[in-house]
Structures are given as C-alpha cells and as structure tokens.
Amino acid sequence: MKWNDLNTESCPVARGLSVIGDRWTMLVIRECFLGIRRFDQMQERLGITRHVLADRLRKLEADGVLKRVAYQERPLRHEYLLTDSGKALYPILVTMIEWANAHVPAENGSSVTLISRETNDPIEPKLVDARTGNEITHRTVIAKTAG
Amino acid sequence: MKWNDLNTESCPVARGLSVIGDRWTMLVIRECFLGIRRFDQMQERLGITRHVLADRLRKLEADGVLKRVAYQERPLRHEYLLTDSGKALYPILVTMIEWANAHVPAENGSSVTLISRETNDPIEPKLVDARTGNEITHRTVIAKTAG
C-alpha cells in the first residue's frame, strides 16, 4: 500500500494519519496553538527546512486544518491560522503531551506541563465518555465497523 | 534540525513524535490493539513492506512501546505485545479516531466508531481534567515550561 492510499481507507486512524501522521505536521500545529502565524517565524523556531515547511502548510491548508489569511496588501502577505477543524486537534496534542511526559523521558530534565488558564493549577488529562463520565480505556471500549 | 534530535527536545510533543510521529507507527499500534501479534499478519493487513515493518517493530521495542515475546521454541518464534507504555497510547488513538471521523471524510461511506464493550452504546470521547471534571480546550489550558 502506498502512503497516499491511506486517506481513502475506511479506518479513521488511517484517515487521521493521512493528515497529521508526519514528522513535522503536529509541530507546525503546536506552533499555531502557541500563536505563531508566520512562515519565517515557524521556520526559525522549528529548524525545519523552508521547503518542507512550505509543503506542510500547503497540505494543511488543503486538508482544512489551517487557513491562509492576508494580513497586508502591497506586498501581499499571509499568515496561517487554525480553522475549527485545526482547533479540534487540541485533544490529540494534549494526550500526546501527557503520554510523552509519562513515557518518553527528556534527556535534559526540563519539561512542559499543562496548567489551567484560570487557576494556574496543573491539570491531569483524562479521556471519558461524555454520556456516562466513565473513563475510556482499551478494556472498556471497542471499535466497531459500520456500513 | 534533524529528525533524530527531536527526542532530546524538552517539548513533550516533539518527544512523543520521535516515537509515534511516523507514517506507519500508529497503524502498527492499532493492529496491536486489535489483537494482531505476528509479523506476517501485520504485514499483510497493513500492506507495509516487510523491511519497514521490521524496522518499526525494532524501534517500538527499543522505545518500550512493544515487547517481543517468544511463543514457541524450535523454531524460535516471537510475537509483539503492547507494554504498559504502549497501552497508554490508547487515548491518543481514540482522540485521533474521533477527530478523523469528524474532520476527514472517508471517500467510501463506511467508517469505524467506538462503542462500549459492556452496553454496546456508542461512546463520545471527551477530554477532561481529572481533578475538576472540566473539559480541556485550548481556551482553558496553557502549556508551561518547567525547570
């Protein structure tokens, strides 16, 4: 199977990966959540090559995750903003942060944690079923294929 | 920045991606959650090349996500099982499924949804703070760099 066939798959994991399953894409998204909007700024912060960054931004725009918005004419300049679909990636980012903090040790001690914007208290992400409030684990939930 | 420098970064997003930020890795993990344990079975189901699959399994084992366990001697054969660290990836898989179902249309209508193992009811994943029960969104939570 070629990589590009993934997004035609019925499995949502494969479809999701066809958009964000790439070495750089989630880092670009991270920058967007941190308020970074411009090409050069992203390029410098990430250390990504300009070529690859241009490519990823194009793809993310095509996939409806980012939108390219002019912030000035003459010369025409654009910035990249998260769409609603892009903002909806936040839970993925948060669960990744949580997993990595717990399971991938940083080589230098420092790290990044999540805190409440209101109270400054650290938060402890947990995935629950909105209907019942029960925690979601691989023991309580299964995937089901629907026609 | 080279890809391999990512895992030394203090950002947990980058560290997480150094393990799972790859075209195939989460699909291999998906197979594991579906109970697939053997090389040939994974290879056939995924359509991945044997070469790349062998490489990914080696890396996942090195990163402590999978463990390689002998299920027979003579000839010696191994199977791949999720470690605790690997099982802890389940919330990432679930949030990805949820996002893709909402934001990446399948080209053929069919899809996969999550249901409760007990009641068979569909579940609706939601990320909350375990301490307060409040939903986590990019408006309520920020990242903080520590030490």
Add this chain to the structure above:
DNA sequence: TGCAGTAGGTTCTTTTTAGGAACTCTTTAT
C-alpha cells in the same frame, strides 16, 4: 539612485527513507 532589509517562498544537490520483489533459515507437514 542605489543599497540593505523583510517576508515568503522556490531551486538546486545530497542524504535518508520507503517501496517492491526476491532470498534465507529453521522446522514441521506430506
């Protein structure tokens, strides 16, 4: 008028990674 600077790319060239197919090795099954 000309020169430097800024923003957002594109064009090379070289290295890495992936795809595709065939081959190996060990052991049981026919």
Add this chain to the structure above:
DNA sequence: ATAAAGAGTTCCTAAAAAGAACCTACTGCA
C-alpha cells in the same frame, strides 16, 4: 524429498527530507 509457515534480510529503485543558495516584491533610508 519437497513444500509450506514464520520471521525476517538483501538488493535495487523511487520518493522525501536536509541544507544551502537564490528569487521576487516591496519599504525605508542615505
């Protein structure tokens, strides 16, 4: 003795990413 299963490895080609330089409007300044 021959074939098949299971888990890879080898080799060779094609696609992507790294790295650096270059291009195209402008603006501001001397």
